Structures are given as structure tokens and as C-alpha cells.
Amino acid sequence: MRGAKRLSHTVPTPQDAAIAEIPDDGLSPLQRAFVNEFILDRNGTAAAIRAGYAESGARTQAVRLLANANIATAIAHLERESMARIRVSADDVKAETAAIAFSDITNVVTWDSDLGIPRMLVADARDLPRHVRAAIQHVKIKRGQYGYEWDIKMHAKQPALDKLAEFTGLTGPDGAVTVNVQNNLYASLTDEQLDAALDELARSRGYVRVEGE
Helix, strand or coil, rough: CCCCCCCCCCCCCCHHHHHHCCHHHHHHHHHHHHHHHHHHHCCCHEEEEEEEECCCHHHHHCCCCCCCCHHHCCCCCCCCHHHHHHHHHHHHHHHHHHHHHHHHHHCCCEEEEEHHEEEEEECCCCHHHHHHCCCCEEEEEEEEEEEEEEEEEEEHHHHHHHHHHCCEEEEECCECCCCCCCCCHHCCCCCCCHHHHHHHHHHHEEEEECCCC
């Protein structure tokens, strides 16, 4: 656009920030370089090679480096600093997961067959709320024989639902239904009533309780 002023800003790379913020913990320059490289992609072998270790033994060297307590502490420190810089919190992760878990494709595209003619309407991306856009995995458009063809794919809901169930304590990491009976409405139930409640909860999540659980 003629006359428009271009705005630009420089964003420090994770490596730039890492080099400045590793605490003085007795690491050698080569070990510090490994830490800087590792937090970029968490690929130990590649990080060892980029840091300057011999490529032939990089995999073994990476295992040894990651087992070093001082290196593990430095990596954890930098990752915490990185999370703080970009202001990512547990609530942010839960909100993004919930956007996928409870997504509805009809917020993006609708279809009908009024008068016997199939019709599809795609929403303007500029009108979609943030949580709706977050649930979209990809949008592809190509020219077909009878016009443009749309390929719209949402992120898979079930993995997000499972992860959200873990976040909220509804299930454990192994998928088992959990109920905390301390200081809640289940605490006053009899064993028979509690069994019935657990059965109902399990059915609602698609699980089948085995006798004795």
C-alpha cells in the first residue's frame, strides 16, 4: 500500500536468550553450547553435533550429557525462563486444549440441500473467534473441474478430550475414571450408591467398570 509505514520489531531467538541466562553452574563452554542447542528442538544428538561434539559419537555423548545433573538443571532453568517470557501458563494450555475438545465444525463450514441442490458455505476467517480458529488443523483450496474445492480439517477431538479429562482430574494418566470422595457430594453416599455413581460416570466416559474396581 503506497504511503503505508512498515512496522518491524526484532524477536530474540530462544538461543540468544539462553546464552544470556544460563546461571553460573560450572558447565564447560561445550556443555553450555549443548544446553543452548538442546532447548531449540530437544533433539539430543543434533544438539551435540551443533554444539561441537564429534558426529560419530554424538548420540552416546548426548545421553551422557542429559544424565548430567548440572546440565539437566540448566535446561530446566532455561525452559522455565522461556515459558515466562512468552507468558504461557497452565490455564493457556487448558484453554487451547478445550478449544479443540469442544470444537464444532459447523462454526467453520455449514452445508444444506435446499431445493435438492447440495450447498456448502464457508465462514470468513476474519469473523471466526480465536477459539474457533485454534481448532482448525488446516484449510486447503484448489481449483477443481467444477470450481474451487475446499479441504477443511479440524484437530482431532478425542485426544484433546482425553487430555482435558486428565487436566481436570476426571481420569488418570492411564485413562481410568477417578473420583475424589473427600469433601464432596460423594462423601455421604453408601457403598451401593457410590458404586452406582461410578458406573454412571464410567458409562458417560465410554468405559466399562470391572467388578471389584
